[in-house]
Amino acid sequence: MSKKLELPSASRAYIKKELERYETKESALIPALFEAQKVFGFITPEVVDLLAVEMDIPPSRVNEVAQFYTMFNKKPVGKHHIQVCTNISCAMVGARETANYICKKLGVKLDEVSKDSRFTVSQVECLGSCGTAPMAQINDDYYENLDQQKIDKLLESLK
Amino acid sequence: MEVKLLSEHYDKKEFRHLEGYQKLGGYSALKKALKMKPEEIVAEVKNSGLRGRGGAGFPTGMKWGFLPQNGEPRFLLCNADEGEPGTFKDRLMMERAPHQLIEGMIIAAFGIKSQKSYIYIRGEYYQPYKIVEKAIEEAYKAGLLGKNILGSGFDHEMDVYRGAGAYIVGEETALISSLEGKKGQPKLKPPFPAVKGYLEKPTIVNNVETLAAVPWIINNGAQGYKKYGTEKSPGTKLFSVSGNVNKPGVYEVPLAYSFKDLLENECGGMKPGFKLKALIPGGSSCPVLNYDEAMKATMDYECMSQMGSMLGSGGVIVIDDKQCMVDLLNVLMHFYHHESCGQCTPCREGTGWMEKLSSSIGAGRAQLSDITLLDKVARQMMGTTICALSDAAALPVISFVSKFRDEFEFHIHEKKCKVKGHCHAQSHH
Incomplete structure (x- = not known):
């Protein structure tokens, strides 16, 4: 049997505060899911159950929110999640080539986790960085106007 | 030439913080507004002809006027879920001038008599979220938010909410659902949010740029705003x-x-x-x-x-001229298919069909009749769903196919791209 999941006390305190922050406690679901993802890396059925108990909200409600939004990972991702926008404006300036280049450099296919668990490369939809393309969002931060030289340096700094 | 009514100081670092913003004239419109009657604020915005900058272009003052006058509590929501491919101005506005937005929101809230507002920011905009969160904190400390704002007797609370990745949440009823902690799925209108919105209470949802224009309009008047643009597109x-x-x-x-x-x-x-x-x-x-x-x-x-x-x-x-229109349409159809919320059959199925058809045409696996089919699927999606996403996916298809039909036919006949560029459509499997 796998170990029972537990939220660290700081996360529990954060969720408790969020539960009281809005007019309805369900509004705390998105913040709580972000917090749980920070702790566990991705949202599994076990994480959903844990939050359901913690927040006293039915698991089905927690799950539907987790499933609906793309930022909640449903499977493991690397420590650095490199998300390259390949929507229209980015595609026109070579973002799909950028994504391929990053994959090749790291020796991974799209959406897979690198063997050392450090990287996942994904193609994503518009991130509102169309004038500074090609670009990638790595975890919470944007990296813009990418070219091969910049990417080489960036990947080196993330190693 | 650029006319920087709103963006004059966007390049100045100090404009991003309360002190610098005030030094450059910020919050003077709020002071003026708090001495006006709420109805005068709504009238000024109505007279300015300001139209919603999120996409629909609906007159802002008229939207505010739809609120029932029955003393019920009402909410103001700022739509900062900027996700329309090709759009990145709200991000810039929040990064460079968070207080301009906050000032616009307090004035709007005073005008529509709202005690509570939220700024709903798309989840990917983490840095803008942090910037806006900090600016709200500054405003509270300076007595610009909270109880008895600047001694006017007007109370207003403001908070910021972070989304989690869903294009459809930019639709106002979906945004409300998302803020309520639900799946971000649109609801049938009417009732419009102004009558029944957040928590079933009257709610106004306005775009970042719309609200950020309010301080300028209050400071310079509706007539001042109308000096720019045209009669139907002022400002x-x-x-x-x-x-x-x-x-x-x-x-x-x-x-x-x-x-x-x-x-x-x-x-x-x-x-x-x-x-x-x-x-x-x-x-x-x-x-x-x-x-x-x-x-x-x-x-x-x-x-x-x-x-x-x-x-x-x-x-x-x-x-x-290096772009292949079949390739670009396929990129867009992949997007709309991914973002369709799945409630309405024409959109859920239609976006999937349009992605598959544009992909097959690009890969040279289609016949001429598939161009007609693509166009037909698109036309059947128009006006048959709860929200505008279905039409939004169909319109590019109809226009791409009618204006660049030769490129679609070339892909089908020659099984390769007419354009000497970097078409990815031909390599689709």
Whole structure:
């Protein structure tokens, strides 16, 4: 049997505060899911159950929110999640080539986790960085106007 | 030439914080507004002709006027879920001038008598979220939010909420669902949010740029605002320009500014080696214009409507001669299929069909009748769903196919791309 999941006390305190922050406690679901993802890396059925108990909200409600939004990972991702926008404006300036280049450099296919668990490369939809393309969002931060030289340096700094 | 009513100080670092913002004239409109009657504020905005800058272009003052006058509590929501491909002006506004938005919101809230507002920011905009969160904190400390704002007797609480990745949440009823902690699925209108919105209470949802324009209008008056633009498209607008131009970016110009000038003057023309081929004038959901139309276009609601397109969110996507229209349409259809919320059959199934058809055509696995089928699927999606996403996906298809049919036919007949560029459509499997 796998170990029972537990939220660290700081996360529990954060969720408790969020539960009281809005007019309805369900509004705390998105913040709580972000917090749980920070702790566990991705949202599994076990994480959903844990939050359901913690927040006293039915698991089905927690799950539907987790499933609906793309930022909640449903499977493991690397420590650095490199998300390259390949929507229209980015595609026109070579973002799909950028994504391929990053994959090749790291020796991974799209959406897979690198063997050392450090990287996942994904193609994503518009991130509102169309004038500074090609670009990638790595975890919470944007990296813009990418070219091969910049990417080489960036990947080196993330190693 | 740019006319920077809102963006004059965007390049100044101090403008991003309360002290610098106030030094440069910030919050003077709020002080003026708090001495006015709420009805006068609504009237001023109505008279200015300001139209919603999120995409629909609905007159803001009129929207505010739909609130029932029955003393019920009402909410103000700022839609900062900017996700329309090609649009990045709200991000810039929040990063460079968070207090301009907050000031606009407090004035709007005072006008519509709302005690509580939220700024709903898309989850990917983490840095803008942190910036806005900090600015709200500054405003509270300075007595600009909370109880008895600047001694006026007006109370208003403001908070910021972070989304988690869903294009559809930019639709106002979906945004409300999301803020309530539900799946971000749109609801049938009527009832409109102004009557039954957040927590079933009267709610006004306005875009970032719309609310950020309010302080200028209060300071300079509706007549001052109407000096710019046209009768039906008054004021200035921030356009996000992307593509292979020399200087992509956000530019504030009066409405009815010509696209040719925007491209040549503000954006420095096309990058060397690239020629203009087509234009999507207002974000990916707007019908594409060909070269001749683009060169005649002025950036306002009337001209775009005459040309069969839309001004939308002002996401100016400049398409160059190295781009394959089949490839780009396929990129867009992948997006709309991914983002369809799945409630309505025409949209859920139609976006899937359009992605598959555009992909097959690109890969040379289609026949001529598939172009007709693609167009037919698109037309059947129009006006048959709860929200506008279905139409937003269908409009690019209809316009791409009708204006660039030769490129679609070439892919089918020759099983390769007509354009010497980097078409990915031919390699689809």
